[in-house]
Amino acid sequence: MKSPLNVFSEIGKLKTVMLHRPGKELENLMPDYLEPLLFDDIPFLEQAQKEHDFFAETLRKKGVEVLYLEELAAVSLTDADIKKQFIHEYLNEADIKEEGAKQYLFDMLFSIEKPRELIDTTMAGIQKSELPEIEKKHLSDLVSSDYPFIIDPMPNLYFTRDPFATIGHGVSLNRMYSVTRRRETLYGKYIFNHHPMFKDADIPMVYSRNENTRIEGGDELILSKKVIAVGISQRTDIVSIEKLARNIFKEEWGFEHVLAFDIGQERKFMHLDTVFTMVDYDKFTIHPEIEGDLTVYSISKGTKDLVISKETGTLEHILCKYLELDSVSLIRCGGGNITAAAREQWNDGSNTLAIAPGEVVVYDRNTITNKKLEEAGIKLNYIPGSELVRGRGGPRCMSMPFYREDI
Known part of the structure; x- marks a missing residue:
């Protein structure tokens, strides 16, 4: 039986994706209780839905099948x-x-x-x-x-990237950082166990929502058929990454390395994909503020056990080494200007969704970063995000690929 899940890259042509159209949960946000619900502001639901519908239609026009979490x-x-x-x-x-x-x-x-x-x-x-x-x-x-x-309402649900992540032919059904988001993974549990599309497919679970250490999908990036990147962040524990690596390597899908990016514990860098995304075979967006202090560890598949080491050298060198490339381009959020970078990273300028090699979906508001992407030869599909961005997430955050073509 052909697996309904196939994600072996960040950039392979996107065929099927899951979204969640914002609903009444946003109308249950209140100023006094924003912090425990992980919001900084209250989006205007009607406008947020219009923006989200534009996002979904942009994907459909590119031949992407759009599925909805709620359905x-x-x-x-x-x-x-x-x-x-x-x-x-x-x-x-x-x-x-x-x-x-x-x-x-x-x-x-x-x-x-x-x-x-x-x-x-x-x-x-x-x-x-x-x-x-x-x-x-x-x-x-x-x-x-x-x-x-x-x-409590679940206002973070439109960030479908986080509760579970498609990896290879399987799913990382995540243990969420915050209590307020842990119920979100319950929908994934029932979808993969009982939905007609999945119930007979015997979907492997490479992480369990019942684990006692946290991990979220915004920290899980598939860089190639051999390499996965995972952020050590506010939302993902170091221990979880080792658990994930062991389970993935058992599946014999071809993954050989997990690179753990230590991006710190700040909310503004809550996930790896808020500061780093892949946009082409050899091109990446990055928030310049993390470059200086970024530490990368490698977890590799050994003959008997995991081989774990701290990587030395620049990020460019590490990416070239593991992706087997001669060179890579890092496209800096805000063009490297510290003021523009801070502003546009807060508005998810680094959070792009690749729908094919060298083609991405971005918020239209991040004009400086978008110009740099275009100058690097990346094709951009612009979507509005004045209300959606209030939840601190961009196009990648709002999408969970189920199927990408192999590259």
């Missing part, structure tokens, strides 16, 4: 038992303080007949004001708080 998850609830299991897991992971509310919430969610409506409701979160007065039997019920939600 895949809905189709995965194939019978009453699976639906019941999903709701139980969702509620158990929702950190509900009021014991008396759990049974009511289960009954409420189970009574929703349309699977897509159920999925949308779980993504949006549930306000306390949506519940009736419930008999208070427990101390947790009696001690009320001013917090408005019985279940």
Whole structure:
């Protein structure tokens, strides 16, 4: 059976991708509670949806099949038992303080007949004001708080890159950095176990959401058929990278090396793909602020065990060595100007989505970086992002490739 997943590069022609169209979860963002939900601002939903639709249509015009997370998850609830299991897991992971509310919430969610409506409701979160007065039997019920939600919204879902990542013919079903994002991977679990596209394909899981160390998809980049790059970042632990490498090497897909990029723990560099993306066989975007202090470690497949070492030399030298190239070009965000670089990196100027070798999708607002990309011979497809960018993510963050042509 041909695998429905095939990602052995960052730049192979994109054939199938998964997105999530922003929904009511964004309307449940509140100024007082932005930080725990990992937002700095509140996007205007209607405009964010228009921008996202433009993004999706840009991909379709390039021959890309666009699938949506919410639709895949809905189709995965194939019978009453699976639906019941999903709701139980969702509620158990929702950190509900009021014991008396759990049974009511289960009954409420189970009574929703349309699977897509159920999925949308779980993504949006549930306000306390949506519940009736419930008999208070427990101390947790009696001690009320001013917090408005019985279940938090999931506003980060439109960054589909992070909860799970396609690697080779398999999936890294990730353990997320923040509690507020950990429920997102539950949709991936049900999609790969129960959706008709995947349930008979026996998709290998090279990382588990049940692991005790964190990793996120924005830190996982497939540089070639032999080489994967993973960021050591605010969101991804060093230990997780070694676990991932062991599991990938077991699959015999041809991957031989994992390069671990230590990019620091700052929020502005939250993932590797916010400071470094591949745009062509030998061309990469990079945020100049990370270059000086960047440390790279290699994890290689040995005859008996992993071979781990610290790399020396420039980033260009390391990339040439592992990608077997004579030279590479680093296209610096903001053209290398520290002020422009800081501003445009914050607005995801380095976060490009390659849809073919030398062709990428970018936000139109990062004019200096975009000009540098064009000067380097890269073909750009511009999308608006004034509202989408408020969640601190760009075109790569908002897309999860399922299938790329091999290069």
